[in-house]
Amino acid sequence: DAMVIQNPRYQVTQFGKPVTLSCSQTLNHNVMYWYQQKSSQAPKLLFHYYDKDFNNEADTPDNFQSRRPNTSFCFLDIRSPGLGDAAMYLCATSRVRDRSNQPQHFGDGTRLSIL
Amino acid sequence: GQNIDQPTEMTATEGAIVQINCTYQTSGFNGLFWYQQHAGEAPTFLSYNVLDGLEEKGRFSSFLSRSKGYSYLLLKELQMKDSASYLCAVRAGTYKYIFGTGTRLKVLA
Numbered sequence: 001d002a003m004v005i006q007n008p009r010y011q012v013t014q015f016g017k018p019v020t021l022s023c024s025q026t027l028n029h030n031v032m033y034w035y036q037q038k039s040s041q042a043p044k045l046l047f048h049y050y051d052k053d054f055n056n057e058a059d060t061p062d063n064f065q066s067r068r069p070n071t072s073f074c075f076l077d078i079r080s081p082g083l084g085d086a087a088m089y090l091c092a093t094s095r096v097r098d099r100s101n102q103p104q105h106f107g108d109g110t111r112l113s114i115l
Numbered sequence: 116g117q118n119i120d121q122p123t124e125m126t127a128t129e130g131a132i133v134q135i136n137c138t139y140q141t142s143g144f145n146g147l148f149w150y151q152q153h154a155g156e157a158p159t160f161l162s163y164n165v166l167d168g169l170e171e172k173g174r175f176s177s178f179l180s181r182s183k184g185y186s187y188l189l190l191k192e193l194q195m196k197d198s199a200s201y202l203c204a205v206r207a208g209t210y211k212y213i214f215g216t217g218t219r220l221k222v223l224a
Contacts, residue, residue, distance in 0.1 A: 004157075031210060042119070042202070042214040043158070050210060090157065096209060103148055104212060106157035 003027070006091050006107035013081055014115050021076040021110045023091030032074040033104065034066060035090040043090055049074060050096070078112075086114045117141050119215035121203050126221045127193055135188045135218045137203035145206040149177050149188045152200045152217065161201075162188065190220075198222045 004025045013019040023032065031050050035043035046060045049068045063085070065077040078085055088111050092104040118140045127133040139147070146165040150158035164170055164179035164186060176189040188201055200217035207213050 033210075033212075040123075040216065042216045044214075045212065048210050055210065103160035103163060104158075106150075106159070108157045109155075111155075 004091055004093055004105050004107035006089075006110050008110060009108060010111050010113070012113045012115060015083065016080045019078050019081055019112065021078075021089050021091075021112070023074045023076070023107055024072050025091075025093045025105075026072070027093055027095070027105060028071065029093035029095045029105070030071070031094045031096055032068060033092040033094075034064075034074070034076050035092065036085075037088045037090055037109070038086075046076070081112070081114050083114050086112055088112075117207060117213045119203055119205060119213055121201075121215040121218045123216070124219045124221070126223060128223050129193055129195060131193050132189065132191050133193060133220065135190075135201050135203075135220070137186045137188070137215060139184050139186070139203070139205050139213075139215075141205045141207040141213055143207040143211070144181065145208070147177075147179055147186050148204045148206065148212070149175075149186075150202040150204060152202055154199075158202055193222050195222050195224065 033048040034046045037043040068074045088109045091107040149161040152158040162177040202217045203215040
């Protein structure tokens with residue numbers, strides 16, 4: 001089945017220690033997104049890629065970076081995690097075709113804990 | 116600013132009908148989506164509206180009024196497995212999706 005896969009499901013890191021979360025997709029969608037979702041809060045868009053074009057949200061901290069080496073993979077790098085970065089990180093994909101709306105397809109998320 | 120409001124929590128009985136409301140104020144509008152999210156899992160797509168009116172999909176229906184900035188999700192014949200959070204999301208730009216905080220629905224036997 002075509003899907004969005006996030007690894008790992010649970011990640012524990014130390015305060016200040018860099019961490020990378022990964023996302024892969026078999027849907028061949030041209031757009032990939034990273035969201036941060038804290039408990040009982042709305043998913044918050046951090047950035048997205050349209051093909052290789054990277055787009056950062058204005059309020060995304062510099063501590064968060066992303067890489068998309070090819071269509072299938074996208075990584076979220078947190079350079080120096082702080083306690084406030086503990087959250088669920090959701091990867092999503094969509095195919096943008098003209099004005100037709102395509103729903104986003106989400107991975108199961110990576111729950112990040114900071115010690 | 117961008118704002119989406121949903122009730123925090125609702126409770127309903129198995130077999131009943133429940134309506135979850137969503138109001139929005141966004142800088143742009145290119146459609147409204149409803150997602151279901153079980154605890155610890157990914158949001159899954161339920162329905163989409165871009166024109167005013169009702170869209171029906173089995174036990175789920177969604178309604179949109181663009182002039183009022185209002186949508187609702189209607190769930191019929193509630194089942195225990197429908198206990199989840201329901202997220203309203205507006206596509207405010209080509210790639211910009213703004214989510215509400217979700218409505219946590221509890222279905223009681």
